[in-house]
Amino acid sequence: MVTVTAGTVETARELAASVPDPEMPMLTLADLGVLREVRRESDGTVVVAITPTYSGCPAMAEIRADIAHTLHRNGYSRVRVDTVLAPAWSSDWITGDGRRKLREHGYSPPGPAPRPGPVALTLGPAPRRVSCPRCDSTDTQRVSEFGATACKAIYRCRTCHEPFDHLKEI
CATH class of the missing domain: 3.30.300.130 (Fe-S cluster assembly (FSCA))
Incomplete structure (x- = not known):
């Protein structure tokens, strides 16, 4: 039955x-x-x-x-x-509404995910253009590549001096 x-x-x-x-x-x-x-x-x-x-x-x-x-x-x-692991999740899948909610709650939403193709050899994390979710300044500094969870990095705004989490691009 x-x-x-x-x-x-x-x-x-x-x-x-x-x-x-x-x-x-x-x-x-x-x-x-x-x-x-x-x-x-x-x-x-x-x-x-x-x-x-x-x-x-x-x-x-x-x-x-x-x-x-x-x-x-x-x-x-x-x-x-x-x-389901394939295709792997991409931060590009976060909706516009989701990005708005992140910013409203003090998170810096991720930028576009890296595209396939030649990757420049660097010894550190890839540079990001990160804007402050409080004042929208792009004069920000990465404090730590690793935040409270693996998907977040910690930044500080040099304009308003506030720390904030940035969701990493994947």
Whole structure:
């Protein structure tokens, strides 16, 4: 006997898309661009595919649990959350609304992701043009390439003197 789950695939997608990122709760999974696909299998299971921002992202277990909990709470009895690694997530997948929310919450959104092609040999991280989320100045200085999470770097604005996190381009 097949258990039929409540709701449509479109509703399941909307619910999964609305789940907040556990590290930056002002962003939804849709804002971040990590939600890849929502489909229903023949046995009624709703399958949600997500791509991590980093392959070793420590928030993935919580994201999977939050998606499953949200769908279960809304009547979807059979849920599976799959992690999809290819193609790899790109910071270009962050929506315009997501970039706005980052800036409004004091984060510097990433610029365009590096494009394939010849890569100049450098001994340090690639230089970035980073603007301050508070005063919009581009007179900024990297304090540390590594912030609270692997996807963030710490910068300081030389104009308003405020420190801020910058989401790295991937």
